[in-house]
Amino acid sequence: MRLPGFTAGRRATASAVERRHAYQLVGSRNEVVRVCVEETQASMAVTVRLRKSNSSGEMSLRWWILGGASGEVEVSQGMTGACEATKLAGNALVTPFSLEGGEFVVTLVLPRSEEPFSRFGFNPTYVHSGRPVLSRPRDHSFFGVPLGFYPGTPFPLGAHRVEGDWFNFTLLSDGPVAPKLHLFETTSGGKGEPCAYELELDPTVNRTGGVWHCALRVPGGVDAYALSLPETHPVHGYKVDEEMVADPFGDDVAHTKVPSGGEKICTVSLLPRGEGQGEDIEEEWEEDGPLHHTLSKTVVLEMDLRREDGDQDGDGGVFEAVETAAVGLEDSGVTALAVRGLLSEETLTSVTSVANGLGSSAMKRLVASLHRMDLELFVQLDCLKLQSVAKAPHLNEGKAIQSLKESLRFLVTEYHLDGIFFLHAEKLTHGDSGVVLDRPPIVEDLCNDPVLQSTKMVAVPFGSHLLPREGVRGFPHWGRWAEMNSRFVTDMQDLFLQDDRSKVDLTKVSMRLTGSADLFQRWENGSYHLFAERPPCYGLNSVSSMDGLPFSQQVEQGSKKAKFSDSIRWALITAAFASQGVPLIRLLDLSNENWAEELAVFSKLASFRECYSDLIQQPSFDAPRDLRWHGVDALAEPKWEMPPPAPLELPVGSPLEEPLACQVGELRYIGMSFWSESKLDAVYAGFNGNDTDVLVTLPEPQLGHRWVVVLDSGRLELSLTNESTAASPEYLMKPKSSILLVMQRP
Structure with missing residues (x-):
């Protein structure tokens, strides 16, 4: 060779x-x-x-x-x-x-x-x-x-073993000053000072455009490397500073003291292992591949496994934690895990390091194990971190676009990833001086990239006002990107957390339960990147925002609503499973104290959604369906509009006081039912945002059928038994709760 x-x-x-x-x-x-x-x-x-x-x-x-x-x-x-x-x-x-x-x-x-x-x-x-x-x-x-x-080759990016001790190094740097390559061993093994070598690349023979490259034989003992990328004067181009960093396109990273680094702990890239080192999974890995589950059938569990001190170096505990969680979720109905903490946030392609430096092999073993369990893996990338690693003013700058595209291609092909979550996705739409771009190049390029065509891409913006046109039509998508539905979180939480006398717009609540057509449905006028139709399943519905606290910490301790915290939490989870879109449940929104009970209820909701997905999830907003809206009285629709306030306060004991209280209860209740074409299958979901009990009249079931309780968030004990609990025609709902019923034969 x-x-x-x-x-x-x-x-x-x-x-x-x-x-x-x-x-x-x-x-x-x-x-x-x-x-x-x-x-x-x-x-x-x-x-x-x-x-x-x-x-x-x-x-x-x-x-x-x-x-x-x-x-x-x-x-x-x-x-x-x-x-x-x-x-x-x-x-x-x-x-x-x-x-x-x-x-x-x-x-x-x-x-x-x-x-x-x-x-x-x-x-x-x-x-x-x-x-x-x-x-x-x-x-x-x-x-x-x-x-x-020697000159080496300009592709692929990163360090790659060519033969024996020969490696090819390739990096991106569009500055006029040559970068430096540092080689060293991460430990001296008790033999004195670790060896260290440095070389500055030649701007004539080691450069092709904005790509620097070289090939060399690594001296004995060297197992790690780092780069010094010069920072140049923006006008005159001379070097003003430089910083030693890990290779953005490296496979594995480690945190260690390096020669000439003093007492400072540096992040370095580890050289790819030779044959027979950490490659015991190769035979199995060749048969592995992305699962390509249908998005409409997906149920996502989100977990953030970063350590609180920010240190990701360890003994592989992150990989073991994900696999242990996956084993515990068997038969729970979860079809995908969205994990943050598997990738190093100090590079673009490195996985979290482990003690022996075989993080990439541990990642492959984890992916193969999840795929055997029929679980998809979505990794979470923080666009703020990506911009920092790329050392670019914004992610639509030429070098940043090339870096991000190459890194995503590498991650998808190397680790068989099923999907990617882009946190702080609004950064993908920004240009020079923070200007919001209506058609951001990086987003459009990722939409049309042939390597990523089967990869699920989910935008998670933290601030809709930072998106094009202030986020009225969401993230620019070209009909390709899925999106975290922040409007679902806001409007559903308002139903339960606002004061009883505050105005709740039930039209917005109904919009969220039916897939958020204002965000995903096609508009007649407008450019394709924002107005193309996306199926309802392209919206991910959650209990709480991924950039915020878990729901249990959003309810003030000692407040009137604190005693209903669990009921509200399960009501919101029920809404995510009963509405159009993909339910995404954060691990933080499930209680560790009663994990067995939590998992049992969760599994029941997931099983319900799988059985009735044809009723709940439609392929498009124009698809025909039998959807009915109900108020407290099943024969009447919800109170879509808040009536004008009374001009005078009612005296205590007024005969009108009781009817008005009942009217207020109606203003914070909404029910919906889905019916099959044969009318022999039906689902009813009701949401009570009041602080008091509400007596609800249920729709009349078909002859020979009855309504059976799947979940009552105010009476969770009903969902923890294997026996079916029939619902009476008039059902008393607890405060701040939801009910989920299905029509069955006795």
Whole structure:
């Protein structure tokens, strides 16, 4: 297998050429300079050839060595032995060219140094009109070629093992200053100071556009690397600062002290493992792939497993926690897990590190295990973190677009991910100076990317006013993006948490229960990216916002509603399962204290949705369905509008006081029922936002049928038994509760 960036020579003897690479450089006066570097075990031979139209004048080569990443010029009297007639002249060595076949040629034999990586810098010098002239490239003050490392290839991004100890490194950096590559071992293993090497890439041969790349043989003991990306002056382009960071496109990361880092703990990337190291899953992994579940049948459980101290380094506990949770959720009805904490938020593609550095293998084992359980895996990415890692002013900047697309392609293909949640998705719509873009390029590119065409992409904006057109039509989607339905959370919580005398718009509540047509239905006028229709299942309905506290902490302790907290929580969960859209339940919204009971009720709701999904979930908003709305009296619709306030206060004991109290109860109650075409299957869901009991009249069931309680959030004990509980024609609902009924034969 040929390694990138060099050609191998024959190994006839110990002094034979081991590696050879040729470079062709162009000077500012269009002169062509050819350089050949040949490596043996003991030395490096550098041959420079230059052809000029006028070959009569004398020419010499000014040259020096640039050591390591410091870029310091190394010249000494001892280096004059590289070639006969070489002389030391100030901060450079000078060697005359010889004329061979119309070409000026000079060959230097440099002994191997302790520093394995350096650069050979030079300027051919000739005399023109009696004055010495230096030949140099157009964009630099001198020519340079690498010694000990090679150009490599510009793809794929990150570090990849080519063969044996040879690696190809590729990174994105559009600045004019060359980045640096640091190599070291994460621990000395009790043998003293860890080894460390640095090299600065050459802007001529190690760069293709905005991609920097090199190939090299990693010295023994090295198992980690990091990058120093220079920060340049925005106007003049010179370097003002630099920071050592992990490779944004690395596989595994670790937190460790590195040489020259002092006591500071740095995040570094680990080199990809060789064959047989952490690859015990490869045979099984080849048969694995995304599950491609239908979104309309999906039930998502969201969990955030980041440690409170922000440290993600550990012993693989995150992966074990997800797998343990998945085993516990067997037969619960959950079809997908949305997890935050599996990926390092300090890079674009690295998974959370584990003690032995095999995070990528642990990730593959986890995905394969979840897929065997028929569970999809959605990872959560924070767009604020992505922008910080990409070191871009915004995510619609050219380099950031390329970085994000490449990283998502890598994650989906490498780890067989089923979907991706984009937290702070509003950042995907911003441009220069925070301007909100109506058609953000990165969002449109991800919609049309062929690698991501089967991947579920979910936008989770934290602030609709930061979206195009102030979020009236939600996230720009082109009919492709699913979206976290924040309006569902707001309007459903208002029904239960607002004061009894406060106005509750039941028309908004009905809109949320039927899929939020104001957000997802097609509009006749407008551009496709915002007004194309999305199916109702493209909205994810939750009890609480993913950027906020769990619901139990949103209800003030000691308040009037605190005693109804559990009833309201399960009423909201019921609404998520009974409405059009995808139910997403945060793990934080389930109680750990009574986990067995919580899981039993949850499973009952999931089973209900699976059985009656054809009634609840429709393929489009225009699909025919038998949906009926009910007030406290089943024969009347809910009170859609709040009546005007009475001009005078009613005296205590007034005969009108009781009817008005009943009227207020009607204002905060809404019921709905779905009926099959044959009218033999039906579902009834009712939501009581009052602080008092409400006596509800149920719709008349079909002859020979009755209403059976699936869940009463005010009487959870009814859902914890295996016996069916029939609902009477007049059903007394507890305060701040919901009921979910199905029509069955006795």
